[in-house]
Amino acid sequence: MSASMLYCGKVYISGARNKPALESIERAAKMFPDTAIVNKFDDETYNRVCYTLVSKSTDSLKNAVFSMFNAAYEAVDFDQHSGTHPRLGVVDHVCFHPLGSTSVQQVALIARALAKDVGSILKVPCYTYGAAHKDQRLLDAVRRELGYFKPNVTGQQWSGGLESEVLPLEPDEGPTQVVKAKGVVVIGASGWVVNYNAPVFCKDIGVVRRIARRVSGRGGGLASVQSIALVHDDVIEVACNLVEPSLVGVDQVQGAVEQLGAEAGVTVGKGYFTDLSPDDIIQTYFKMISSGQ
Known part of the structure; x- marks a missing residue:
């Protein structure tokens, strides 16, 4: 199809x-x-x-x-x-x-x-x-x-x-x-917008908010990236929307969070996607439709 x-x-x-x-x-x-x-x-x-x-x-x-x-x-x-x-x-x-x-x-x-x-x-x-x-x-x-x-x-x-x-x-x-x-x-x-969250091992929301702001285009960081610091269990995540992922990708976002984390003296973990890629979404859709799911 x-x-x-x-x-x-x-x-x-x-x-x-x-x-x-x-x-x-x-x-x-x-x-x-x-x-x-x-x-x-x-x-x-x-x-x-x-x-x-x-x-x-x-x-x-x-x-x-x-x-x-x-x-x-x-x-x-x-x-x-x-x-x-x-x-x-x-x-x-x-x-x-x-x-x-x-x-x-x-x-x-x-x-x-x-x-x-x-x-x-x-x-x-x-x-x-x-x-x-x-x-x-x-x-x-x-x-x-x-x-x-x-x-x-x-x-x-x-x-x-x-x-x-x-x-x-x-x-x-x-x-x-x-x-x-x-x-x-x-x-x-x-x-297409990519949602990507990077965990920061820190209890101070103020520190992670400053990192999130500096990552974002609004804060003078990466153009077309929107980010916010959100408490998530034992970490605080820098939750990012990549509005132009073909121009600014997740590797750049991950690298920026890690660099800013190092400057602030906190450890940054590997981030994760909250959705499939467009290609995987298309493939999954056709598989589901063909199998009658």
Whole structure:
């Protein structure tokens, strides 16, 4: 089969500890046979899960993701959520990426259609970014305005719903007030983004925050790299988004974290990916479709 026209969606949900909820969400996606969950990355410390879905049909992919939204809102109460990873809602973030010869503009149409449905039918405030937004605004810009990067309780935890029902930034779709049990969602479209986390064996969050900032393009480090320091069990991870992985790769990110760690007198471990590569995703999809999974 040709991989010339495939569409990918990553769905990030705030909840990795509630197994019955995840089973319900996964069943919802499997109602659409042209779409497959090709990867699942869940982390109980972060209390966050990412599903990578692929389809040869834009309608099937959009409907599968919408069905996951519906199941998630029924099974998860955002006001009761807590974890060491920042989040804005039960379904925190959805990003669509082109695979093969598919264009970013094509997946942007899926993102905008999904945002419209989630806002109008499920009554959840939706913010768009990247190619799905008229001004091509960046994901981290939306998150920054909504207070995403600031823990709201002690111990570097994000806990409960948004503090105010009145949103500081007007959503692109949906109501202007938020229901705490659901939160809000950010939906976008872009080229491929690599998620890579490097562990730092240090208990001082301030030290690792300085490393994370200096690694990032925003902090004068590697262009097109976004990074944040997150507590994860016995280490603190420098969690990175590589927005242009063909220009700045994981070897450069790993090397930068190690160099900055050495300057700060802390040990840095080998990082890890949270998803498959685009080629592996395509191969996995076709294997699943051919086997009827």
